[in-house]
Amino acid sequence: MFIIGELINGMYSNIGKAIRDKDKAAIQKCALLQVEAGADALDVNCGPASKQPVGDIQWLVQTIQEVTDKALALDSSKPEVIESGLKVAKNPTIINSTTADEEKLKKLLPLAKKYNAKLIGLTISSNGIPQNKDQRLELAAQIVATCSEYGFNTEDLYLDPIVLPVNVAQAQMREILESIREFKIISDPSPKTIIGLSNVSQGTDTRPLINRTFLTMAQGYGLDAAILDPLDKELVDAAITADLILNKNIYCNSYLTAYRKK
């Protein structure tokens, strides 16, 4: 399971403040805590309050790179912010994210190629959020087709089925899970699959339990990666255990420690 830690986001008040005050130590501490907890990559998002995201993302990338060489998922809806981050990144990078819209893909695919970055593709378009599995597959196929047009390696593409809150879209949960499995058969080599996990439990009273239940079920459907809170130890433990049950890692009594040592 490829874990992308979601905590460096200006939306959270402590990170928003650290960005405003240019408080390197606070960002670096947040980065290292996530890495120690098992994160393979770190999401980097300036947040909605950032007035100069083009400059802020560079500062964030440089600050994080001083303490870890883990991959960075540059998270913005604005291609110019993403490119600004890519320019100063030395660590491996992931573009977070494109939609299935031609216009967006046209801007981001050349960037991904130029900077050798991986790409997260949301199965969403200007027409809105998909309502079922078929719509998700259609959008996924559009993204994959455009990637191959641009000569972008499908193995470096992470398709996101768009996870909706269980309390508003209960009927869609199975559609989302099945999409994960079917995304894998769109092309050979297969694209990878990813979810932004936290949305599933939005507005519920039992967020941690819903998060980890959904995550392990998604792993059963072949999920490759997730953006989540790695400091939720029970969540990461559940993900590691699901990997174990899927025979992705060799069992030993200390398998939870072993995973975090990797």
Added chain:
Amino acid sequence: MEQLIEKWTGSVHEVIIGATEAEGGSRQSTVKIGGEKTLPFLFPEGVIPNKPVIAYEIQDIPPQDWPAELTSQYKDVFNDPLAWAERCVAQFGAKLICVKLTGAHPDNGNKSADDEAKLVGRLLKRVTVPLIITGCGDDEKDNQVLPACCEAAKGERCLIGCAVQDNYKTITAAVSADGHSIIAESPIDINIAKQLNILISDMGLPLERIVINPTIGSLGYGLEYAYSIMERARLAALSGDKTVASPFICFVAQESWRAKEAKVSKTEFPDWGEEVERGVIWEALTATALMQSGGNLLVMRHPKAVKKVSSYIDSLFKIN
């Protein structure tokens, strides 16, 4: 037609045995094992920086159970481990000596830790190749003997063993303090091999200083169990699991020469041919099979078997 080449993300840890004067020891040569980024001998898929290496096994007391053919090679030096080691190096070209301290066992003479440490000290003066030092197998005694030997060989970067799941702390501490590497032994069990590596590294000895002894069986006596365990660990290592990415040491000779096929006489089994040949074949075949599943360090006894296996290794490396 397109060639499908596997892309591995991990690699086997490279372990160095022996330290030269410049490195704080007194060896004239050192031996590197591991470091490969692909499965054994699959040269097109990745780098294999080091060939498998053969260590000659000697013992501190005359072996009691070695068959006649094997004994004939060393009988005159059985009582003198220093001369024995020297023969392996000078006459047979050994790159590495594995000294087994059998005589420390309470049932085998109960030699003291001090005596064994002195032997190690003298051995290091007599031969200049790197040393592997293994205990007698009695946990309590090994916990006295091995730390003393570690100290006597301080800085020489020996390979010391064997640590087991129920007895690893004392040995790990000594190995760590005196700059050696450790052999972690598990009973043909991948889960225990992984667990023991974690326990040892939790004590502060880096994973890069661990060699796994997966415990092997010889041809016809469970070789395939060891083979599949090693293969599984290696596949995980190449996929990125550092906790099982250690090189393997295989105690080939001790298992091969116990096989009935290696030691019974021709008079007993006339169809089986000369026992002079049989043991050598058994040792050589066991070694070559284990190399194919990832064996990096092979502990052997008979010079003829070593010669066969060495030329096999060379020929496989020459093709590429």
